[in-house]
Amino acid sequence: MAVSPSSSAQQARQALASRLKDLCRNAGLTGAELAERCGWSRSKSSRIMNARTPPSADDIRAWCRACGAEEQTEDLLASLRTAEGMWVTWRRMERAGLKQAQQARLPLYQRTHRFRSYSSWLVPGMIQTQPYTTAALRAIQRRRGLVDDVADAVAARMERQRVLSGRDRQFAFLVEESVIRSGIGGPEVMSGQLEHLIAVASRPNVSLGVVPMRPDRERWPVEGFWIYDSTQVNVELVSGYLTITQPSEVAMYADTFAELSQLAVYGAKARALINDAMERLR
Structure with missing residues (x-):
């Protein structure tokens, strides 16, 4: 996802990051535990949850699998597309x-x-x-x-x-x-x-x-x-x-x-x- 200085684009990225963070918490996982399940470094999970690094579509799919929330995958992917569309x-x-x-x-x-x-x-x-x-x-x-x-x-x-x-x-x-x-x-x-x-x-x-x-x-x-x-x-x-x-x-x-x-x-x-x-x- 390309980075834009616009607060509208940043707001969309932050909203997606917050939803992913809530998903992790609701699953009873720490960021480190989620990273281990996804095969990532701990810092990657932290960067995504704090909207410093935008997730890819594959990242979101892996995140939902790790949290046992595959039913939310499509909705989160739609949010990702919205955030990406703010800056092209x-x-x-x-x-x-x-x-x-x-x-x-x-x-x-x-x-x-x-x-x-x-x-x-x-x-x-x-x-x-x-x-x-x-x-x-x-x-x-x-x-x-x-x-x-x-x-x-x-x-x-x-x-x-x-x-x-x-x-x-x-x-x-x-x-x-x-x-x-x-x-x-x-x-x-x-x-x-x-x-x-x-x-x-x-x-x-x-x-x-x-x-x-x-x-x-x-x-x-x-x-x-x-x-x-x-x-x-x-x-x-x-x-x-x-x-x-x-x-x-x-x-x-x-x-x-x-x-x-x-x-x-x-x-x-x-x-x-x-x-x-x-x-x-x-």
Whole structure:
């Protein structure tokens, strides 16, 4: 299980460790006795029970056998998968290709009614054009040496965009001005993308804000993130994909989104910035 600094991920790991510790105690075993039954060093049992070392699926199976609690194996394995899913490296997420990584998020999008997205790197995937998405995913595929399923991955992302048409859903997008000034795919792709942003912003269920570049900002840009309703945040970092569900952390991202929203411009002012970026491309 990859280690993440997020307290949501740590909380999930700690909850699993506590359940394993309780299982050991209920069986009347000490950590040393359990280690002996499993054929481990004593320190390994201690590290697992104190959430310093994450258990593997085989570790959990051996733990349950040693405690005479095989009936709890599947439930504990499900908890392990949940904890692992809080922090996923890009290598692991994309090992089967980019298409699967795109499809995996579709159920989350389908059950969400209020979306908030902030991006300091790229145009958010939900409002990308097909050429822009193709350029972005192609760059990722080449940089990370992944299997070439870019065309299928692009189709999956375009399919995911269908949720934008849901009348019962609200979308708030924030992008840094640098996102519209420097892009990918070349001038023609970027021009088409910027025109698309103007069109998307006219939808009644969409709010698009651009945070202008200025020399006196007190709230600086942060990593890109998505807030789904008020229950989950996903953060895209250089090293991996972080899922946050702890209410206090979700609230921190909601507060950050609100602060950045105050710096953004909307409507005619946002269109003016986008139009200026298009003129410079020409």
